[in-house]
Amino acid sequence: MADIIIAGAGPAGLSAAIYARRAGMDTVVYEGNVYGGQIINTPEVENYPAIAKISGFDFANDLYNQATNLGARVEFDGVTSVSGTAEEGFTVELASGGKETAKAVILAVGATNRHLGIDREEELTGKGVSYCATCDGAFYKGKTVAVNGGGNTAVEDAIYLAGLVEKVYLIHRRNEFRADETLVKAAKVLPNLEMVTPFVIKELKGSPKLDGIVLENRDDQSTKELAVDGLFVAIGQEPKTAIFKDLVTLSGGYIEGGEDCKTNVKGIFVAGDVRTKKVRQLTTACADGAVAALAAVDFIKLG
Ligand code: NAP
Numbered sequence: 001m002a003d004i005i006i007a008g009a010g011p012a013g014l015s016a017a018i019y020a021r022r023a024g025m026d027t028v029v030y031e032g033n034v035y036g037g038q039i040i041n042t043p044e045v046e047n048y049p050a051i052a053k054i055s056g057f058d059f060a061n062d063l064y065n066q067a068t069n070l071g072a073r074v075e076f077d078g079v080t081s082v083s084g085t086a087e088e089g090f091t092v093e094l095a096s097g098g099k100e101t102a103k104a105v106i107l108a109v110g111a112t113n114r115h116l117g118i119d120r121e122e123e124l125t126g127k128g129v130s131y132c133a134t135c136d137g138a139f140y141k142g143k144t145v146a147v148n149g150g151g152n153t154a155v156e157d158a159i160y161l162a163g164l165v166e167k168v169y170l171i172h173r174r175n176e177f178r179a180d181e182t183l184v185k186a187a188k189v190l191p192n193l194e195m196v197t198p199f200v201i202k203e204l205k206g207s208p209k210l211d212g213i214v215l216e217n218r219d220d221q222s223t224k225e226l227a228v229d230g231l232f233v234a235i236g237q238e239p240k241t242a243i244f245k246d247l248v249t250l251s252g253g254y255i256e257g258g259e260d261c262k263t264n265v266k267g268i269f270v271a272g273d274v275r276t277k278k279v280r281q282l283t284t285a286c287a288d289g290a291v292a293a294l295a296a297v298d299f300i301k302l303g
């Protein structure tokens with residue numbers, strides 16, 4: 001039986017692994033996708049204290065290497081269920097069909113990209129519709145693209161793409177942006193970036209590839225069409241908690257947990273974007289990882 005199993009190798013999960021290993025715990029991290037979580041798709045991280053600028057990719061690599069060099073075992077296998085009790089230990093079932101037991105579990109599975117939920121979105125994904133500007137931006141050199149969203153991700157993506165493509169439309173459903181003021185200011189001065197507000201995307205055009213989008217004005221319901229080669233959807237995330245709904249208490253889809261990162265089940269902890277909280281940032285994800293790991297260590301040692 002391992003001491004601690006961590007579900008998710010994003011910033012929260014890998015930070016938890018670092019703290020768990022430094023406390024001498026036998027620690028296993030299970031990840032169904034790639035390590036690094038959402039930060040791997042962020043072109044530049046400029047708000048992590050004492051690191052003025054680093055790419056999300058480099059940040060994820062450094063974090064992964066730090067955790068594994070300390071002796072954390074990272075397995076690329078998705079967690080499909082968790083069961084058990086604090087008294088008898090927990091069993092984690094895996095996508096491969098395997099299972100592993102541990103004294104404590106930390107849920108750090110993060111969130112996935114929210115979809116627009118409009119017709120043909122799935123059909124055109126990979127054929128003009130993308131959820132990752134850093135992954136797919138290079139395909140659109142010299143072309144026209146749109147980014148949808150008003151948060152930090154959308155504005156960062158739009159700025160990044162403006163450096164690559166001919167023209168970027170940044171479409172947002174309100175006139176005010178949720179993104180940090182510094183980012184919005186940086187976007188506004190770019191000559192090939194046009195803000196289109198308050199609009200939502202109603203229709204995707206083109207076959208077999210996207211070649212346009214139909215927008216609806218949220219104030220007067222008028223519509224207009226933009227010719228675009230690519231659409232980057234950056235309208236937030238949804239927590240990956242469906243498999244945990246019978247295990248721990250959820251609130252609005254997120255796993256309920258306070259600043260102590262404890263769930264309602266003794267021995268199960270929660271860290272990162274999947275936890276109920278106000279501020280979902282890289283710094284707070286890493287902080288959660290530390291808190292959850294030390295809480296798990298206390299639980300294992302003291303009960
Ligand atoms: P977010 O902050 O939740 O923003 C989502 C945006 O999408 C909002 O502007 C929202 O509009 C819009 N939206 C949501 N559902 C929509 C729909 N169905 N149709 C159209 N628009 C929709 O998400 P995020 O930008 O991905 O950021 C997630 C978290 O990561 C945030 O805490 C963010 O600060 C953080 N982050 C930080 C950095 C950084 O600091 N460098 C970079 C990336 C992300 P409304 O504003 O009208 O609700």
